[in-house]
Amino acid sequence: MTKNNAAIHLENVSVRYRTPTERFNTFKEFAIRWVQGKVRSTAFWALRDISFDVCKGEVFGIIGQNGAGKSTLLKLVSRVMRPTEGRVRVFGRVVPLLELGAGFHPELTGRENVFLNGAILGFNRQEMERKFQRIVEFSELHDFIEAPLRTYSSGMWARLGFAVAIDAEPDILILDEILSVGDEAFQRKCLNRIEQFRDQGATIVLVSHNTHQIEQMCQRAAWLDHGQLQSVGDAASVVQAYRENQHIN
């Protein structure tokens, strides 16, 4: 694979968390230990020497058990975290569709939250004004857009969040588990929109426990286990290897 068609390029990426052997909740405790020279920590590698590429325009799946390092990997790609070692390169605008409406404030109206959330995604005011109508239309929340968000149901909340995020028109879309946004009709609408994205050539990274979903939606997949890359390749065979392994254990 040439670099030219890579959307995400991971090169010997490792992430190390330091967990103190003893937990210091307070500065006082820490200070006492530090004076005694007893501050120790153990290193925990959440990811170890991971290298692979995600190509432009493909739907790429990531599977693995809890604690395998999936979320850490997503954080690297969405710039939330820097790798302890190795190199992460991302070509294009990334929008993580996780925990929708994370930056919403309950006291603000739907409209105000749309602008706030847009700013979190890095858009300026003019750009958001252009997007606003489309976002409201997609979310189907015309009648409630001037009401404070605390009056919204959780479904409405997520719908607005999804509408803002999807309107960012990212080159790379990150999905952590398939969305459970609003009712079934709206979920279908979201999936349609995601498929439309894929058809337009966007790259999609999908993280899921559901191996069926990975098989159905993804061309290629990676399997992580305790921070190690077990295999990467076409989705069907990676999923199969993962299942066999699960079976044995």
Added chain:
Amino acid sequence: MDITRTPDLYYDSSARGTAPLEELREVVHYRNLILQLTRRDVMTRYKRSVLGIAWTMLNPLGMMIVLTVAFSNIFRFETEYGYPAYVLSGLLAWNFFSQTTTAAMVNLVWGGGLLHRIYIPRTSFSLAAIATGMVNLSLALAPLVLINLITGVPIKPAILFLPVSMLLLAAFALGVGLLISTFAVYYPDVAEMYNIALVGWMYLTPVIYPISILPEAFRFWVVRLNPMYYLLEVYRAPVYYGRLPGLDILIPAVLIALIFLVTGWIVFTQKADEFSYRI
């Protein structure tokens, strides 16, 4: 078009410039976010109260009345233009400092969840806290001018110097806010300790009393070792004394503000990569 030349569309974790400068560039890019966060903070604070934004002005006025009643009967402070305007100007500057630094820390530690989910410049919360404080401090000018007029404190052209005083105060508060935020990420009890420290610090600063009541020897220590003294006097000079701050006050104030701002910015941005491992 070479995509790797568009910072918006290309990210390389190993192409790392100097953290403090890189953060500055990101802040400029994300300026709309800081504006929106400020809007949010200003609007939500009073949204459900009947008097709304008026509280920004009523709060220091209430404090002023309480302190004036208490102190004009117990102690008799000699101040140039009367106690109410003296204590009000002191309280406004002090409250700005204590509220913004606390908010910078609390926003990062409690609102830091957002930093886990999506990339935003790590200094956004601190900057928004300072900007919110500046809005409040500007609004509070209305009651301050009113009290000046009522109690006969002359308003002189020197008041035009006030924006400079406010900016110096903001720079200092941002520096301190960033420093304690960095600590608070690692040790949550720093927040509690800071609250206590603030109370002590306030009483060591001539906020509610004039410096003339302090014994000569003590006065030296309070003045020399307390950065807030200089910044407070720089704020008070144009609004209360109606004159420009003297150079013996202004120069230390500018130096203190810049040193704290630069130190805070560097320490915070150097450590910021570790925050998402921590918060």
